[in-house]
Amino acid sequence: MNFLYEISVLLLLCAVGGLAIRCFECNSWYDRWCADPFKRKEVGSVDCEDKITGAHLDGLNSTICRKIVHHVGNHHRIVRSCGWVDDREVMAGRDCMKKAGTYQVAVYYCSCYEDLCNSASDHKMSLLLLLSAGASWLHYLRA
Structure with missing residues (x-):
């Protein structure tokens, strides 16, 4: 029972970091470090x-x-920027999608939901959540 309580508190702490999110914000037209490969140390976050x-x-x-x-x-x-309209339903389980426009126009669009996650096109599970779950599991096995 104590184990379930610890896991619940841990997941809550990982999920509730605040109502807003912290993202990288840049435009490669004006800032060459914003392009891929991304130089996260050179680009500011907001x-x-x-x-x-x-x-x-x-x-x-x-x-x-x-x-x-x-x-x-x-x-x-x-x-790279912040977003305000939740698009999980539109993305249908994908991290990214491609949209084509008129003559020679295409947009590759990615969304993610963790702090500073817009540094790459592939989004990974939160390392903090993974390490915390592993530590809790080890604690459970020893008890």
């Missing part, structure tokens, strides 16, 4: 709760980090 939003987003907290790759003709641009 607390998305501090971002000014338009009236259409009033009352919403940012809970998503995004990485968007634009291809327009021979020009490529990567934008």
